[in-house]
Amino acid sequence: MLKRLGMLCIVLLVSCTGLPDNVEPVSQFDTEQYLGTWYEIARLDHSFERNLERVTATYGLNEDGSISVLNKGFNTEKGEWRQAEGVAKPMGSSDIAHLKVSFFGPFYGTYAVFELADDYSHAFVSGYNTDYLWLLAREPDVSAEVRQRFINESQALGFDTSKLIWVSTD
Numbered sequence: 001m002l003k004r005l006g007m008l009c010i011v012l013l014v015s016c017t018g019l020p021d022n023v024e025p026v027s028q029f030d031t032e033q034y035l036g037t038w039y040e041i042a043r044l045d046h047s048f049e050r051n052l053e054r055v056t057a058t059y060g061l062n063e064d065g066s067i068s069v070l071n072k073g074f075n076t077e078k079g080e081w082r083q084a085e086g087v088a089k090p091m092g093s094s095d096i097a098h099l100k101v102s103f104f105g106p107f108y109g110t111y112a113v114f115e116l117a118d119d120y121s122h123a124f125v126s127g128y129n130t131d132y133l134w135l136l137a138r139e140p141d142v143s144a145e146v147r148q149r150f151i152n153e154s155q156a157l158g159f160d161t162s163k164l165i166w167v168s169t170d
Contacts, residue, residue: 018110020130022157025098025112031067031090033120034097034113035059038136040073041122042150042164046132048084051077053168057136062087069101115153122146130159140169 019025040055049055052073060068069086086103088111090096097113110128117123122142125134135142135150151161 018128019098019112020126020128020158023112023114023126025096025114026116027096029095029097029113029116030120031094032061034116034123035061035067036138038123038138039140039169040134040167041137041140041142041169042133042135042147042166044131044133044159044163045165049073051075052082054170055167059088067099069103114157115149124150124153126157126159130157133159133164 037056037058040057043049043055053076055071055073058070058072060070062068067088069088070083071086072081072083074080075082084103086101088099088101089108091098091100091110097116099111100108101111102108109132110126112126113123114126115122115124120138122135122137125136126132133154135147137146151164155161
């Protein structure tokens, strides 16, 4: 019984760091260029960001080479700012944009950048399955062209873009 439980835990941990079908993380990823603050433009709903607006993610480099993560957003229902601190690490080669992120001890989830502007002005990010999707940008807004490309590419990969939340940034 204990052996089965251990195997189940391993399967669950590994499954949360996989990738959705056909999602390919970008290569030639420059971690240092990705550091800094990103604005959340759109996302699929999930409990840990429910009712949050004005959401940002700030990434920094830790002494051990891992990436610090600080997510902040304003909870419109409670009228207060919320934040979560975590750590991200490459899943393999550091030049592939497939990271594992943890906000809760040894439990990690996928953070995969599947489109990244050449100037690092916007990023399309997936979790381990098609329930997790984000459009991030260096500025609080993106062009209509970037929004439409995000919708088109995400739909083609199996994400339900009809459920996207377009985040208020002001």
